[in-house]
Amino acid sequence: SIVNVIGLGYIGLPTALMFAKSGIKVVGTDNNLELVNFLSNGKLPFNENGLDQLFHDALSNGIEFTNEYQKTNIYILAVPTPYVEESKKLDPKYVISAVNSVLEICEKGATIIIESTISPGTIDKYIRPEIDKKGYIIGEDIHLIHAPERIIPGNMIFELENNSRTIGADSLDIGNKVKELYASFCKSEIIVTDIRSAEMSKVVENTYRDINIAFANELAKICRIDNMNVYEIIKIANMHPRVNILQPGPGVGGHCISVDPWFLVGDYPDLTNLILTARKTNDSMPKHVLSRIRDIMREHDIRDISKVGLYGLAYKENVDDTRESPTLQLLEQMDEHLAFGVKVFDPLVKERKVDHQFMNFEDFLNEVEIVVLMVGHEHIKENAALLENKLILDTKNLSLLEGSYKL
Numbered sequence: 077s078i079v080n081v082i083g084l085g086y087i088g089l090p091t092a093l094m095f096a097k098s099g100i101k102v103v104g105t106d107n108n109l110e111l112v113n114f115l116s117n118g119k120l121p122f123n124e125n126g127l128d129q130l131f132h133d134a135l136s137n138g139i140e141f142t143n144e145y146q147k148t149n150i151y152i153l154a155v156p157t158p159y160v161e162e163s164k165k166l167d168p169k170y171v172i173s174a175v176n177s178v179l180e181i182c183e184k185g186a187t188i189i190i191e192s193t194i195s196p197g198t199i200d201k202y203i204r205p206e207i208d209k210k211g212y213i214i215g216e217d218i219h220l221i222h223a224p225e226r227i228i229p230g231n232m233i234f235e236l237e238n239n240s241r242t243i244g245a246d247s248l249d250i251g252n253k254v255k256e257l258y259a260s261f262c263k264s265e266i267i268v269t270d271i272r273s274a275e276m277s278k279v280v281e282n283t284y285r286d287i288n289i290a291f292a293n294e295l296a297k298i299c300r301i302d303n304m305n306v307y308e309i310i311k312i313a314n315m316h317p318r319v320n321i322l323q324p325g326p327g328v329g330g331h332c333i334s335v336d337p338w339f340l341v342g343d344y345p346d347l348t349n350l351i352l353t354a355r356k357t358n359d360s361m362p363k364h365v366l367s368r369i370r371d372i373m374r375e376h377d378i379r380d381i382s383k384v385g386l387y388g389l390a391y392k393e394n395v396d397d398t399r400e401s402p403t404l405q406l407l408e409q410m411d412e413h414l415a416f417g418v419k420v421f422d423p424l425v426k427e428r429k430v431d432h433q434f435m436n437f438e439d440f441l442n443e444v445e446i447v448v449l450m451v452g453h454e455h456i457k458e459n460a461a462l463l464e465n466k467l468i469l470d471t472k473n474l475s476l477l478e479g480s481y482k483l
């Protein structure tokens with residue numbers, strides 16, 4: 077039977093391609109007709125390691141793209157779950173409407189697999205009632221699964237095949253069937269659990285990483301005060317067999333790690349001191365970068381902010397995704413005059429997103445005296461020599477040139 081993947085973004089598209097590559101008949105559905113046409117014409121909407129080849133293989137295996145839902149018995153939902161800043165909650169509207177569209181067309185006994193990240197409890201609170209309302213019996217007429225994705229941008233294709241996976245199901249029977257489906261491309265362990273545990277573990281994984289990065293960031297601030305080398309200290313601490321501290325940086329961006337912990341804070345405000353503090357610590361890093369920029373300007377008697385250039389607009393190395401990126405956070409936190417003066421360049425971000433964004437690296441370099449390395453793209457490692465006569469604030473510890481300033 078056909079697998080109908082709904083939502084062809086960063087997660088849905090590679091997942092659909094992976095199923096198709098392994099010989100399963102796949103139809104990808106997205107309500108963005110422009111995207112559907114783009115894909116049908118053999119073009120990819122974003123860059124990702126290995127995605128080109130995978131796309132090519134999936135096309136040869138007959139994957140199709142459309143804006144219509146298919147009548148079938150397996151649906152995979154990878155639609156956006158936007159985060160509402162004010163309430164610190166997730167907005168399930170796209171998942172709800174996708175589920176309703178599926179219910180209108182699906183075969184009896186169909187399985188709806190939700191891959192989108194959802195806050196713990198979403199399925200009980202918002203999804204089951206939709207299915208009940210239509211008079212379907214869950215477990216008989218419709219099977220529900222939560223199979224949260226775990227792949228990391230930049231290494232998605234490798235991780236689709238090699239990461240372990242979680243299948244949250246109401247019964248082992250249906251859980252094992254879905255496990256078999258994913259085993260068509262996933263070579264690693266696939267664990268079947270209940271839906272609530274699957275929802276929770278996904279958010280816990282990202283929260284763990286956020287807290288660990290916050291610890292590294294706090295250490296960076298402590299070390300700055302007394303001129304200690306935080307990288308050396310973390311390196312040594314990590315030689316201990318039970319210590320594994322992550323790296324400090326200019327902030328935590330992306331649509332996952334900077335968002336998911338808020339679901340726990342929103343739902344359990346009295347029980348999440350640690351999680352909230354970690355979030356605030358990571359959110360404070362762009363300000364710390366700004367104070368480091370000011371230190372350098374003072375030391376070198378540079379008064380004009382327009383001599384400062386931020387290298388990197390993406391949320392991390394080697395991706396073109398700018399969602400919640402530390403550079404955008406930094407620009408938002410600067411007062412208007414400063415934010416307007418500062419120059420920005422990212423070789424991977426081809427769209428103009430902010431004022432004074434340069435599209436050409438050399439033009440950017442010609443304008444600035446201080447280069448703040450916000451992201452460690454391969455591009456800057458290959459072009460480090462061009463930075464030779466600049467003052468460098470190396471927030472990612474790339475150590476490309478002697479004498480760079482650190483966080």
Ligand code: SAJ
Nearest residue numbers: 226227228281282285322323325328329330332333391392
């Ligand atoms: N960062 C640091 N220091 C580090 C590691 C990361 O400052 O030591 C920063 C990055 O620069 C970036 C942010 O954290 O701004 C997040 O980047 P990331 O590479 O840690 O993670 P994401 O957001 O790209 O992907 C995460 C992954 N989750 C975990 O590793 C637990 C991925 O596996 C998930 O699939 C993804 O979130 C998701 O979609 O939830």
